[in-house]
Amino acid sequence: MEQDIETVEPDAVVSLGLASGISSIHLERIAINTIDGREDNTGFKPNGERIHENGADGLFSKLPLKQLETALLNESIPVNISNSAGTYLCNNLMYSELYYLEQKQLNIPAGFVHVPPSHEIGIAQRVPSWPQEDITRAVHIIIENLQSN
Template sequence: MSVVAPPTDHTRAHPTVLVTGFEPFAGAPVNPSGELARRLAELGHPDCRIVAEVLPVSFARAAPLLAAAIEAHDPDIVIALGLAETRHAITPERVALNLADARIADNDGDQPRDLAIEPGGPAARFTGLPVKAIAHDIAAAGIPAEVSLTAGSYVCNHAFYALMGLVEQRTAHRSATGEADARPLRAGFIHVPATPQLGGSPQFTLDELERGIRIAISTTLATRPHHDADLPGGSTH
């Protein structure tokens, strides 16, 4: 389901940001990632035009619908959102693995085990978002945030890996046609924690998460392509 920001006199001059989220899964009543995508598109952003797509929690269907949304909206930036209900922070993801290994079935009943998302594809693909800068700026606003080195092996990781493959394809096409430097597509994935409707702990309000993702959008817009903050990061284990 697509949602497009209300048009303004400045829409054409502004970059387009595609924000995606997911539908509820595993019996949950809501999925804040999908709610955030819709809300951001409906409320808009002063520095860009936001369009949204809520994806199915489906290994078979999520990536094709994501590709169709990119084709339809021709965005400058794609920020894909997903739910990580046990995390204590908003977590921009640094890397997607070429692995589908589902602990639970998706909404279509599929439960792949130890499969390559793209047979013969690279073992991993890295984000195109300035994840260190995003995490720093969100945390500076008082909202817990940190860079994550694993997007899991469920549909979120599957969509993230496919998304970065789409970026590679688009970059190669534009390079072949001499358009590579004109308007590079930047994309990546951010996990958000649970909201109160999902129970458990910790809990974040949808307003807090919206504020965090707005900061992520603003930081990405303000950062040159292929650059990130020069900050310590990584993990010791």
Template sequence: MTNSVKPCVLITGFAPFGGEKINPSWQAVQALEGLNIDGFAIHTKELPCEFDTSISVLQGAINKYSPHVVLCIGQAGGRADISIERVAINVNDARIADNAGAQPIDTPVVATGPAAYFTNLPIKRIQQALHQSDIPASISNTAGTYVCNHIMYGLMHEITLHHQNIKGGFVHIPYLPSQAVHHNGAPSMSQETVISALKVIVTAAISNKTDLKVTAGTTH
């Protein structure tokens, strides 16, 4: 294992999938490579949009950098704001095939794993910090059943078993405007706003040891 010279944050984005030429998650994440936020070095990694392989690549990056915080970012076309995921469930149920052609249906992410994992990020403080920065954000109670949920579950399983000092979680972002024009009526968010949001998220994640006790439930 290679230890970083200074404390660090690992942020991942995904390769394009589903016919898209770009993935806004990686477009934004790669812009943060090499930055220093509040004394934490930022390292980034592009993950393949593939079941199982994505988890292996993430595990390799965690072992390489020994981060204090891991943020996995993914695209959620149709969502209008920064969606901070609360929970990942132990199921793969792919509406479309991944980039390797795999389309698991009703299979577990980890055969012997629990039904779900909750993020250990201070998600409500993150939401508050984003709102204070005039960036639309909400707590999401479903990360779906595709590769995004898969990687969040895999991340939290890895943290639970081997890296309990790491804080980790997943954030969904909307389409970029250049994508939304091809999806009639779909909301979008500029890359500049997403990059700003990621910086706010990193700052909130590393500076808060406890979360707020405020409601962020949904009725739908």
């Protein structure tokens, strides 16, 4: 992610993650400086360690959350502002990108958005789901609103 930011020099960074069991878009407000969860594919089992030893306990999204919430609602897209990106991969990515941008003094909109599963995943896991076209439309609305900012 850091190399991609250096190479692309984006005007904004919007990271996406799948949150099984949700039925609306979740705009994440804060990432916390901890990682905890199940063992990953390499055998690492996080146990509440800090993501960045000298980093702040939490970092707030740099996305205009209320503006994005309004834009999505105006397009009849269910949305919530969430106060927890969890403690595992999604939170880790959100915290790491915000920390990196802060360290590099890059003042660009950045944050994390959880989306519900597509119907294909929802059926397999028997959880709430959305049509992929609606998920894609929501992401487009978010990006379009960042461009107009």
